[in-house]
Structures are given as structure tokens and as C-alpha cells.
Amino acid sequence: MIRIGLTSFNEHQALTGKPRTTLFEYAGFLPLVELDTAYYGLPSRKTVENWLAQVPDSFRFVVKFYSGFTCQEKWQDHYGSITEMKEHFLEVMQPLIESSKIYCFLAQFPAQFKCTKENVAYLQTLRELFPDLPIAIELRDYSWYSPEFKEKTHQFMKRLKFSLAMIDEPELPDTVPLDLTVTNPAFSLFRFHGRNQAYWKSRDAQWRKKRTLYRYSDEELTELAQAIKQVAENSQEVAVIFNNNSGGDAAENALRLRELLDIEDEGLNPSQLGLF
Known part of the structure; x- marks a missing residue:
């Protein structure tokens, strides 16, 4: 099964025509959402x-891990131990974990998280902390995909039953490639950030908005649709998240990709037009 969704639910005016969209309204259009709320706190x-x-029973969530788990926040400022942090996370997320609506948790590591012995050991620790959770790993440094380490990265992810996220971003000398290797056949996760080469490495005041300012063309979406079909042959479930929403393009790209893949989502919430 292939599900297509967006990062966040409230900012996609193209879906409802409204500046702010509720989760209930969003779930009338798409069956999947990535929530980054827990990353910040x-x-x-x-x-x-x-x-x-x-959301309806058929809906699924991708939830980003708290930044303390992905080496981007000093968790010691908030917790007495990593075990305390883990227990708080599990207590908060328990309703979602116990439901059928969790697709996976996303551990997104920064570019500073390079392929080193220490970081490999940390990924092992992360799996030991959460032995039963479905976890997708997003690696943002090229070293994991270098000829020296790529195959070892794949084997390591398979051994720990992590799904190595499949990332589409600008093709630059040190960016990660769109790697279609399925490391956990139970589920795969695509994340599409856009291909804005000019602003991908910008670090001015507006860098967070500029780097995902991109609209995929029909030709690019057709190319990505073929990649998704290839992965779906080796994965029980596939989720696709569009993160290119700086200019409001993610929703329209997602709906167009759904057409190209000939997907008819069932069991969505009633849309406003369908209430009467």
C-alpha cells in the first residue's frame, strides 16, 4: 500500500482554500501526515x-522524534537520564503506539552526524531504547552513502530493522542521494524536500523557508512515481511525505503524484462539500 502525505496539516491552503486547516479537514484529503511537533518538545x-x-481508522502518522534523541538538543537540560527521557516519550506517545494509526517514528539526524564509530554505536543505543517501535532513520551527511560505507550502512540498518529513509533533495557534491534500498521490508518512507540548489545551503535569516521553496514538475513527479513503484515491490507499505512547502507547493504536488500513481484513497474524513 502506498500513502501520500505532507509535513504538518495546518498550512496547506491548496487543500481547503483556508489559511489554516484543521487535522480533521486535512484527513478529508490525504491519509498520511508527518508531525514534527515532538521534535521541538x-x-x-x-x-x-x-x-x-x-482522523479515521485508515489514517497514519509519521512522528518525528524529540531532538534530544537525535543529537540536536542537550537532553540533560531537561531530563536526569536518557532513560527518563525515553519513559516520558513513551508515556506521551502510548495512545498512538497502541493504536493502528502510527506509521513510524522518524529519527532525523543532522549533517553533523557523520559515519563514525561513535555514531554507529549511538544508533545501536537508539534501537535498544526502543526495541519494538517502527523507526525510520534520515541521515543528512553524505559519508553514510560514500563508496566506503554505503553497503555497510545498508546492512547495519537491516540488522537493526531500521527503515533508511529515501530522500529527494538537490544534487550537490555532498548531499545524500535518492537511495532506493529497502532496509526494512515492513515499511519504507520517502521524504521529498525539493531540489532548490540555490538555497539548499543558505544560512541567512530565511534559510528554513528558502531551502524547501520548490515545485516539482510533472516530469520530476513521473520519475519519482517510478521510484516509488520500484520500492513498493519490495516493501509491504510505502509512505511518501512532501516537505517542499515554503511556497505552498507540497499539497498540489502530492495530489498530482496520487493521480500519476492512480491511487484512490478510501476511508478519508468527509470533506465539507460531501457533508450534504
């Missing part, structure tokens, strides 16, 4: 329960 358990209450 763990939400309350009530918030997680509210997410679940707004």
Missing part, C-alpha cells in the same frame, strides 16, 4: 489523544 498525552480522535 514533547506534547501532552492529551494532545496525542486529540490527534487520534480527529
Whole structure:
């Protein structure tokens, strides 16, 4: 099964025509969403329960791990131990974990997280912390994909039952490639960031917005659709997340990709036009 969704649910005016979209409304158009809320700070358990209450049974969530787990936040400022942090995370996310609506948790590591013995050991620790969770790993440094380490990266991910996220981003000398290797046949995750070469490495005041300012062409989407079909042959489930929304392009790209893949999503929430 292939599901297509977007990063966040509230900023996609192309879906509803409204500046802000509720999760209930979003789930009338797409069956999948990536939520990055927990990356910045763990939400309350009530918030997680509210997410679940707004979506149908067929809906799925990709939830980004808290940054303390991905070496981007000094967790010691908030927790007495990594075990305490883990227990807080599990307590908050338990309703989602126990439901059928979790697709996976996303551990997105920064470019500074290079292929070293220490970082390989940390990934092992992450799996030991969460032995039963479906986890996708996004690596943002090319060293993991270099000729020296690429095959070892694949084998390591397979051994730990991590799904190595399949990333589409600008092709530059040190960016990660779109690697279609399935490392966990239970599920695969694509993340499409856009191909804005000019601003990908910008670090001015607006860099977060500029780097995903991109609209995929029909030709590019057709190319990506073929990649998705290839992965779907070796994966029980495939999720595709569009993260190219600086200019509001993600939703329209997602809907167009759905057409190209001839997907008819079933069991979505009723849209406003379908209520009467």
C-alpha cells in the first residue's frame, strides 16, 4: 500500500482554500501526515489523544522524534537520564503506539552526524531504547552513502530493522542521494524536500523557508512515481511525505503524484462539500 502525505496539516491552503486547516479537514484529503511537533518538545498525552480522535481508522502518522534523541538538543537540560527521557516519550506517545494509526517514528539526524564509530554505536543505543517501535532513520551527511560505507550502512540498518529513509533533495557534491534500498521490508518512507540548489545551503535569516521553496514538475513527479513503484515491490507499505512547502507547493504536488500513481484513497474524513 502506498500513502501520500505532507509535513504538518495546518498550512496547506491548496487543500481547503483556508489559511489554516484543521487535522480533521486535512484527513478529508490525504491519509498520511508527518508531525514534527515532538521534535521541538514533547506534547501532552492529551494532545496525542486529540490527534487520534480527529482522523479515521485508515489514517497514519509519521512522528518525528524529540531532538534530544537525535543529537540536536542537550537532553540533560531537561531530563536526569536518557532513560527518563525515553519513559516520558513513551508515556506521551502510548495512545498512538497502541493504536493502528502510527506509521513510524522518524529519527532525523543532522549533517553533523557523520559515519563514525561513535555514531554507529549511538544508533545501536537508539534501537535498544526502543526495541519494538517502527523507526525510520534520515541521515543528512553524505559519508553514510560514500563508496566506503554505503553497503555497510545498508546492512547495519537491516540488522537493526531500521527503515533508511529515501530522500529527494538537490544534487550537490555532498548531499545524500535518492537511495532506493529497502532496509526494512515492513515499511519504507520517502521524504521529498525539493531540489532548490540555490538555497539548499543558505544560512541567512530565511534559510528554513528558502531551502524547501520548490515545485516539482510533472516530469520530476513521473520519475519519482517510478521510484516509488520500484520500492513498493519490495516493501509491504510505502509512505511518501512532501516537505517542499515554503511556497505552498507540497499539497498540489502530492495530489498530482496520487493521480500519476492512480491511487484512490478510501476511508478519508468527509470533506465539507460531501457533508450534504
